[in-house]
Amino acid sequence: MSENPLQFLLQTFEKVSNSVQHHLSNFIGHHQNVSAYNKGTIFSFSISSKENPSVSDASPIQSRDILLKGKSSAPLTKEELGRATWTFLHTLAAQYPEKPTRQQKKDVKELMEILSRMYPCKECADHFKEVLRSNPVQVGSHAEFSQWLCHVHNVVNRSLGKVVFPCERVDARWGKLECEQRACDLLGSTSFGEERH
Numbered sequence: 001m002s003e004n005p006l007q008f009l010l011q012t013f014e015k016v017s018n019s020v021q022h023h024l025s026n027f028i029g030h031h032q033n034v035s036a037y038n039k040g041t042i043f044s045f046s047i048s049s050k051e052n053p054s055v056s057d058a059s060p061i062q063s064r065d066i067l068l069k070g071k072s073s074a075p076l077t078k079e080e081l082g083r084a085t086w087t088f089l090h091t092l093a094a095q096y097p098e099k100p101t102r103q104q105k106k107d108v109k110e111l112m113e114i115l116s117r118m119y120p121c122k123e124c125a126d127h128f129k130e131v132l133r134s135n136p137v138q139v140g141s142h143a144e145f146s147q148w149l150c151h152v153h154n155v156v157n158r159s160l161g162k163v164v165f166p167c168e169r170v171d172a173r174w175g176k177l178e179c180e181q182r183a184c185d186l187l188g189s190t191s192f193g194e195e196r197h
């Protein structure tokens with residue numbers, strides 16, 4: 001052990017840091033030059049383009065960004081957000097019960113209203129508000145809601161010059177979420193209670 005406690009602390013930190021870097025570089029699976037990065041950022045990685053031709057030599061910051069892509073907060077595109085939202089909505093429709101409770105009907109109507117106000121793409125939200133105005137939400141049953149949703153998705157598709165989806169195939173395209181012990185079943189949710197309309 002070093003006589004200077006501060007020096008000992010620094011040496012210990014260096015050992016731990018090296019060990020973490022070693023394991024991290026093994027975990028990432030590429031040979032990398034992993035070095036301590038100064039001023040605020042603990043690690044930087046540089047991937048050698050000789051060993052991985054798909055990666056160009058880049059600055060430490062760029063390289064780190066490449067490695068963290070997918071886990072960083074890179075902005076979504078309007079298209080990615082749209083696909084994720086439609087996935088959510090069609091999955092919700094697939095799980096919407098044949099005989100929804102009054103609360104479930106109310107919730108779905110409100111959800112669509114809120115979407116038309118708060119969808120994080122103003123142009124889309126404004127458009128969806130108009131779509132809702134001419135196509136009031138149908139929430140009487142699973143069939144009603146999933147067909148209505150398919151229809152309004154097609155209204156958006158048409159406005160964007162996309163192919164119209166055949167709504168008779170909506171149940172084949174969108175299924176319920178795979179979930180153990182019906183834990184994802186809407187009726188399994190205690191918050192909806194046993195109330196029927």
Ligand SMILES: Cc1cc2nc3c(=O)[nH]c(=O)nc-3n(C[C@H](O)[C@H](O)[C@H](O)COP(=O)(O)OP(=O)(O)OC[C@H]3O[C@@H](n4cnc5c(N)ncnc54)[C@H](O)[C@@H]3O)c2cc1C
Pocket residue numbers: 078079080081082083084085086087090115119123124125127128149150151152153154156157160162164165170173
């Ligand atoms: C409420 C809302 C409003 C939007 N408004 C706009 C807008 O005004 N302007 C804009 O640029 N973008 C808008 N978007 C995004 C846009 O609708 C698309 O999501 C985006 O362009 C990506 O399209 P995509 O071709 O990948 O498939 P998406 O339209 O995202 O569809 C995803 C998948 O759903 C399936 N699908 C397609 N049509 C149907 C249907 N009718 N019924 C069931 N399943 C279907 C297909 O398998 C498709 O691959 C909006 C999205 C939402 C959720």
